[in-house]
Amino acid sequence: MSLLEVNGLTKSYQPGNPILKDVSFSVEAGEFIAVIGPSGAGKSTMLRCLNRMVDIGEGQVLFDGRDVGAQNKKGLRDVRKNIGMVFQHYNLVPRLTVIENVLHGRFGYKSTLQGVLGRFTEEEKRKAFDLLGKLGIAEHAYKRCDQLSGGQQQRVGICRALIQDPKIILCDEPIASLDPNSSRIIMDHLKTISIEFGITCIVNLHQVDVAKDYANRIIGLRKGEVVFDGPSPLLSQRFTDEIYGMKTAVEMRELITV
């Protein structure tokens, strides 16, 4: 049985204007998948349907054998604690320290009272520092998050996802707000994570070349439909053009220069 299975997922925010149309795919444990597509293709919505951050419209999302759409509040929390999430804008609490933000990843495992009081075990704290060390930002552990650079904040975001002990990590445009060098560091870390810890990664990207460099498998979305799903080496220029709905690069350049 695959780790994640999406069957006929259709989602619309306004009736009659679906943003996802009959999306189906399945994900095996350990895969590193890039989801590419132009802005507005439904990448973010699709990713958020997987852990029900937005409500699933029609269709079914099965995570680890559980129907995500049918979970009650408690079941949903249980699903979410097994799914880490990394965001374009890092989404950290800026006024709290790095280590506090990382430990937020443990809330899914806590009772309400433990969580509210912020009781974390020594084990959890040690693990948080380990992860920060692994991502090379342990020396910033006691700094406030808003004092860190974008690349460093994104690494905090990754630590927060990792401390959940997730089976899968969803990354929504993790490098879209970063410079090329920080982007490379973040992508390298994600790749290492997927290999070293065997955690499945689904990464939304708009850079096709980055997707081809890092992912084993690419899913191309266009206007809410899957137009490509296969191993990254098979993503040819023809498919890229289809996904982005544009002419070849040469023609494009001509259009811009003229």
Next chain:
Amino acid sequence: MQQITQQPSVTRHTRSGKINIRSGNRVSLVLRATLWTLGALTVLAFFFFDYTGFRPLQAIPETLYNLKAMFLEPKLSHFGWGEAAMQVAITLGLGALATVFGAAFAFFLALGAAENLSVPWLSKSIRIVVAFVRAVPTVLWVLIFAIAAGLGSEAAVLGMLFHSVAYLVKAFSEAFEEVDPKILEALRSTGAGWWQTVVHGVLPSTFTYLLSWTFLRFEINFSVAVAMGAAAGAGGIGFELFMASGFYFDLREVGVITYMILAIAIVLEVLSTRLKSRVYSAS
């Protein structure tokens, strides 16, 4: 010039044929009419005053004399400085009591009233109730509670508390709604529950706002407590002010009390500025 005459539908002209640069809609028309009417009524009102017994030549020097007695010759005569300090402390206490309890109640109600943390029916109903409570002045609430608790400090604190809660719920819930939705999304995606999201996401992001709103309310409650001392017999420096002015006609004592209230107001202002810069610099 050619171009302008070609687009008569775009440019608007005044009656004299010049090009108009104001949009000239109904709102500005109504506004102007209102201002003119109010101006005319004000001038007209002066002709309908009852001027009997009004002798400006006598009234002006007498008022000046009273002001001089009040502010240039302040002196306590019915109670000593220790007693005065005690009464100020009582007034501060009334204000603090209403503020602290008010802030505590308001925090929880504001969580229910904030649209991003609550469900629409709950947030709407809290808002409606709170708007109603806020629309009624604090003094009226005190008098309403006086029916149950009798005139005195209990009624004053209850009434002030009521109004403080309503005021702070609005301020707090607006602060909560300003919290970056991305933070809430991230916390929810880790499987955090509602209380955990509130305590570790919403609270750290809004703490300074909550603090400065609460302190602002304390300043307001202090001055309301002075008024309540006079109007509702709540005690404190307000009551002494009432006695000095209304019973003993002791203008010099009124002067001392006014200066004391002013001093407290300045101290509170300085404290709040200090507190704010301290909290903000730490953040």
